[in-house]
Amino acid sequence: MSIRAAPPYSAAVALCAWLVMLFVLLPVAFIALYAFNDTAYLALPPRGLTLHWFANFFANTRFRDALLSSLVIAFAVTPAALLVALPAAIALVRYRFPGRELVNVALMSPLVVPGVVVGISFLSLAAALGLGLGTSTLIVAMTCLAFPFALRALVANLHGLDPALEDAARNLGATRLRAFALVTLPQLKPGVLAGGIFVFVEAIDNFSTAVFLTNSRTTTLPVEAFSYIRDFDDPTVAAMAVLLMAFSAVLVLAIDRLVGLDRLLDLH
Amino acid sequence: MNADERRPWLLLLPALLTLLVFAVAFAMFVSVSLRTQVAGSAVFAGAATFGNYRAALASPAVQDAAWNTVRLAGEMTLLTALLGYPLAYVVARSPSPLFRRGVLFGLVLTLLSGGVTRAYAWLVLLGNRGLVNQALAAIGLPTVRLVHNETGVVIGVVHFLLPFFVLTLLAALRGIPVALEDAARNLGASRWRAFVHVFLPLSIPGLIAAASLSFAGALSAFLFPELLGGGRVRMAANLIYERIVTDYNLPRVAAMAALFLVLALAALAMLAILQRALARRFAPAAEAA
Amino acid sequence: MTAAGSGTRGRRLDIEGLVKHFGATPAIDSVTLSVPPGALVTLLGPSGCGKTTLMRTIAGFVVPEAGDVRVDGRSIVRLPPERRSTAMLFQSYGLFPHMDVTGNVGFGLRMRGVPQAERERRIGDALRMTRIAELAARFPAQLSGGQQQRVALARAIVTEPDILLLDEPFGALDQALREHMQVELRKLQQSLATTALVVTHDQHEALMLSDLIAVMNAGRIEQFGAPSEVYDRPATRFVAGFMGVENLLAATLEDGRACAGPLIVAGVDGAARSASASATLAFRADAVRIEAAGSAGSAPAHVVFSSHRGSTVLYELALADDRTILASEPRSGGDVRSPGTAVGVRVDANACTLLTA
Numbered sequence: 011m012s013i014r015a016a017p018p019y020s021a022a023v024a025l026c027a028w029l030v031m032l033f034v035l036l037p038v039a040f041i042a043l044y045a046f047n048d049t050a051y052l053a054l055p056p057r058g059l060t061l062h063w064f065a066n067f068f069a070n071t072r073f074r075d076a077l078l079s080s081l082v083i084a085f086a087v088t089p090a091a092l093l094v095a096l097p098a099a100i101a102l103v104r105y106r107f108p109g110r111e112l113v114n115v116a117l118m119s120p121l122v123v124p125g126v127v128v129g130i131s132f133l134s135l136a137a138a139l140g141l142g143l144g145t146s147t148l149i150v151a152m153t154c155l156a157f158p159f160a161l162r163a164l165v166a167n168l169h170g171l172d173p174a175l176e177d178a179a180r181n182l183g184a185t186r187l188r189a190f191a192l193v194t195l196p197q198l199k200p201g202v203l204a205g206g207i208f209v210f211v212e213a214i215d216n217f218s219t220a221v222f223l224t225n226s227r228t229t230t231l232p233v234e235a236f237s238y239i240r241d242f243d244d245p246t247v248a249a250m251a252v253l254l255m256a257f258s259a260v261l262v263l264a265i266d267r268l269v270g271l272d273r274l275l276d277l278h
Numbered sequence: 279m280n281a282d283e284r285r286p287w288l289l290l291l292p293a294l295l296t297l298l299v300f301a302v303a304f305a306m307f308v309s310v311s312l313r314t315q316v317a318g319s320a321v322f323a324g325a326a327t328f329g330n331y332r333a334a335l336a337s338p339a340v341q342d343a344a345w346n347t348v349r350l351a352g353e354m355t356l357l358t359a360l361l362g363y364p365l366a367y368v369v370a371r372s373p374s375p376l377f378r379r380g381v382l383f384g385l386v387l388t389l390l391s392g393g394v395t396r397a398y399a400w401l402v403l404l405g406n407r408g409l410v411n412q413a414l415a416a417i418g419l420p421t422v423r424l425v426h427n428e429t430g431v432v433i434g435v436v437h438f439l440l441p442f443f444v445l446t447l448l449a450a451l452r453g454i455p456v457a458l459e460d461a462a463r464n465l466g467a468s469r470w471r472a473f474v475h476v477f478l479p480l481s482i483p484g485l486i487a488a489a490s491l492s493f494a495g496a497l498s499a500f501l502f503p504e505l506l507g508g509g510r511v512r513m514a515a516n517l518i519y520e521r522i523v524t525d526y527n528l529p530r531v532a533a534m535a536a537l538f539l540v541l542a543l544a545a546l547a548m549l550a551i552l553q554r555a556l557a558r559r560f561a562p563a564a565e566a567a
Numbered sequence: 568m569t570a571a572g573s574g575t576r577g578r579r580l581d582i583e584g585l586v587k588h589f590g591a592t593p594a595i596d597s598v599t600l601s602v603p604p605g606a607l608v609t610l611l612g613p614s615g616c617g618k619t620t621l622m623r624t625i626a627g628f629v630v631p632e633a634g635d636v637r638v639d640g641r642s643i644v645r646l647p648p649e650r651r652s653t654a655m656l657f658q659s660y661g662l663f664p665h666m667d668v669t670g671n672v673g674f675g676l677r678m679r680g681v682p683q684a685e686r687e688r689r690i691g692d693a694l695r696m697t698r699i700a701e702l703a704a705r706f707p708a709q710l711s712g713g714q715q716q717r718v719a720l721a722r723a724i725v726t727e728p729d730i731l732l733l734d735e736p737f738g739a740l741d742q743a744l745r746e747h748m749q750v751e752l753r754k755l756q757q758s759l760a761t762t763a764l765v766v767t768h769d770q771h772e773a774l775m776l777s778d779l780i781a782v783m784n785a786g787r788i789e790q791f792g793a794p795s796e797v798y799d800r801p802a803t804r805f806v807a808g809f810m811g812v813e814n815l816l817a818a819t820l821e822d823g824r825a826c827a828g829p830l831i832v833a834g835v836d837g838a839a840r841s842a843s844a845s846a847t848l849a850f851r852a853d854a855v856r857i858e859a860a861g862s863a864g865s866a867p868a869h870v871v872f873s874s875h876r877g878s879t880v881l882y883e884l885a886l887a888d889d890r891t892i893l894a895s896e897p898r899s900g901g902d903v904r905s906p907g908t909a910v911g912v913r914v915d916a917n918a919c920t921l922l923t924a
Binding site: 020034126138261 | 392515
């Protein structure tokens, strides 16, 4: 409780903070404007607003396929990553065993490896096993790459929970599994949400690994957008970006409603 | 092992299997880097050799890329820290919950909007006919080349890293008790001196942690140099990609990638050691970030 | 470091009409208080009564909406915290974890630009005064709670402040250490003759340490006086309850007698000249005389509950009108009265206070 006469920073520092925040939000705001722009190049003030570019995006078969692929991958990877991370988080937080520190570091290691290295690794693996490149390879690669996000969020969440509650439930007659399901799991909502969302976003947005594992038949949204940008100079990709951002805005609002942004970010 | 001892390992099984797949892929990649590719085909022949590594280390393109990567990553991290620290500080000490929530909301929203979106936005914003140049032209100033060069890449990556940096640093800054700055002011320190003598030293472990994360991200930068660099900015990841696409000499490229990985891990290890040493000095301040 | 008589003259602290709201609620509701030079005044009250806010206002962390704070007649209410000479000992001690004890204690002197040689001398004096000279090179994390508190104290006094502010200084210490430190603090403060203000919710601590006690409730001072006065003659129901007066009975006043149902006390101070016909009769448990049932001048009652309190026995007694009072008497050789026993109760007029508020 520290209601103060004035905050401990001067107005100049506050201004700096505002400017940085402006810098952060500028592209986001701008892209939204660009997507509705009447002309293919940016004219400010915009001469007219249109949904033409959105239509363009959905009319483009390559984009449609890429969108579908990305969604399929993301919706496959997210539950997979969570299912892998949840028992691991429990093991790391609630149990003591030799080698725990080492296991912790090992499980977090995919985060440290540059995306291109992961891409090449799976490319090599696919080549060695004679598997073609495709959605399945991408799903496997993304799961391996992204599950540490889920693990980190779940571990942080678990740390804050009182293990005595499960004991109390068992004392009252619940089996180990029921005690977990009825007592601990409901309290893991923030961790599951935070972990799930970061995994989902990574799966949809990943470029540096995906670019090695896509080909003419299978492509993801970021990869497709990248080649479109190379060839065309119109706001269609901006329309795609707006769609993605609208989706994330909905996600953020939903998280805030369900769990509170503050709480979620303590888990970051 | 009895049932109790077995249990954590059973729980870890799925994760360890996933890690195993990752490790196998990685092992494949390392093994490929030790083979030689028969020219003009996709077949590997010959015994294991370090030839690819020798070639990579000797290659001027690789050396340039390595230097550029470290140099640019350093610049990006420095800028990110310079911009992100004041923002994190203001949010940590702001008396207005509305401001705090607004900033958090904005940061998370930016984070979730993805890399391609943001890289593309900068491409258009900074282009010759982009927003910035249009504004300059309106005032009568000459246009500035902000994209298809290092400047654009640095701006794009800094913007990309900022939310992670601020959120990580913020978590650490919240652990510094306000009472300490109050105590300093009570003892005669002005707001600025209380910041310099008390807050800043105690924020250093958190700062290093956040900077390490940013440095790791900057090192691996791929999309931004690719999109915003106009072919002129070659960081390690770009070089690797370019070689795969043009050459498709997988063993050669794998060797380069392996060296890149070593570089990245070495840099991170050094930062981790630095952070450990600093945390010991300021130990009781907060839990390790 | 100077001791009493060689230069540190106690300063007078005047607080006048301070008002501070947080949102709609008044945290400080027009408080006026004068602390004589060299005195130790305690701000006593429950949590939320405004005592910490008042202390932070004096230190400069809270800017009041109205009112003044003056040291020796000089107004300091417009000064930022770092320009006031009010050294504060925070509840959490506020020791800088990245500096050793010497660094912590010397911080205020560094801020004031005191040259190194003199700094070292004064730090040494302060450490000796607080009996932690041997800890000079240790870091806060290596110290026990009691040691940390001494460091915080040394840090505060080394700057020779006009006013010493202590915010619940003993809250974090265990019982035995607490009593020891209370004595030490009092002796130190007296030898320095520095004016001091202590915030606490513990009435025993307040009674033990203070020259004067200000009992606070909901942002106002309900009573300000010497410990004996606050203890023996509480001014309001709240003060009485907070100071541990066990019995507060609604009573009517007739002919100079206070009648709390069947319990009648004659000759209570103020009963005769009281303007209103009703008041609260306040008396402590140890002021109740338990006599044989039916003895002259006593009100009939019976025992409801009894409990051992070491050297005393505490009884809950029900009067004829079913109201209960608490009575305590020293344990004599005889048996404890069992529930249901009929007794007679009498209360000494000198031990009673009449409260209108």
